[in-house]
Amino acid sequence: GAGVSQSPRYKVAKRGQDVALRCDPISGHVSLFWYQQALGQGPEFLTYFQNEAQLDKSGLPSDRFFAERPEGSVSTLKIQRTQQEDSAVYLCASSPMTSGSYEQCFGPGTRLTVT
Amino acid sequence: QKEVEQNSGPLSVPEGAIASLNCTYSDRVSQSFFWYRQYSGKSPELIMSIYSNGDKEDGRFTAQLNKASQYVSLLIRDSQPSDSATYLCAPPRGTGGSYIPTFGRGTSLIVHP
Numbered sequence: 762g763a764g765v766s767q768s769p770r771y772k773v774a775k776r777g778q779d780v781a782l783r784c785d786p787i788s789g790h791v792s793l794f795w796y797q798q799a800l801g802q803g804p805e806f807l808t809y810f811q812n813e814a815q816l817d818k819s820g821l822p823s824d825r826f827f828a829e830r831p832e833g834s835v836s837t838l839k840i841q842r843t844q845q846e847d848s849a850v851y852l853c854a855s856s857p858m859t860s861g862s863y864e865q866c867f868g869p870g871t872r873l874t875v876t
Numbered sequence: 877q878k879e880v881e882q883n884s885g886p887l888s889v890p891e892g893a894i895a896s897l898n899c900t901y902s903d904r905v906s907q908s909f910f911w912y913r914q915y916s917g918k919s920p921e922l923i924m925s926i927y928s929n930g931d932k933e934d935g936r937f938t939a940q941l942n943k944a945s946q947y948v949s950l951l952i953r954d955s956q957p958s959d960s961a962t963y964l965c966a967p968p969r970g971t972g973g974s975y976i977p978t979f980g981r982g983t984s985l986i987v988h989p
Contacts, residue, residue, distance in 0.1 A: 794976065794977075796979075801981075802981050803880075803964050803979035803980050803981040803982050804920065804964070804979045805979075806976055806978060806979075809976055817976065852919055852920075864910065864922050864925055865910075865922065865977060866922075867919040867920050867921070868919060869918075869919055870919050
């Protein structure tokens with residue numbers, strides 16, 4: 762079956778531009794997570810959705826970052842007025858979150874480079 | 877104290893040896909623990925999950941959990957060059973009735989022929 766997909770796979774943005782990153786989770790997965798991974802680091806949590814509800818956005822680094830999942834399936838992470846420090850791989854993961862299973866399936870990631 | 881601590885390595889072992897990867901965590905309420913493997917340029921993939929104290933074996937992999945010591949480890953027996961990757965420990969932290977896997981920076985493992 763299809764896994765988690767993300768688009769675009771690569772994005773180059775000039776500083777100050779807005780970007781939108783898309784995540785298509787596995788069908789039926791209730792939970793969706795966004796992570797930011799800088800080179801040589803582990804994934805850093807950004808935000809978490811359960812269906813369409815954003816239950817935790819404590820990891821969003823600034824108010825320039827915004828995420829939504831309006832129909833409880835596809836999610837978009839938007840970064841406004843991009844800065845060089847936003848350059849990273851943005852990972853999306855989904856999880857069925859049933860019977861205490863929190864195991865995540867990750868998408869391939871979007872590599873964002875801000876010049 | 878960081879939520880998850882891992883030795884960044886690299887840990888270098890010869891082919892056929894046992895590789896031992898360790899992780900300590902700070903969230904005492906963590907109930908389940910995950911090990912992910914991440915190849916260079918790829919996304920993390922789940923390789924082991926463990927929910928109770930003791931050992932769990934899956935093929936060449938054994939996860940060991942000690943909740944009292946807040947310590948979890950991953951042993952890889954008969955290491956192969958294809959095991960060369962970064963291994964991420966991910967104990968979930970509780971938030972709003974749910975659990976969010978929180979990652980360490982990972983340990984880089986190099987298995988040399």
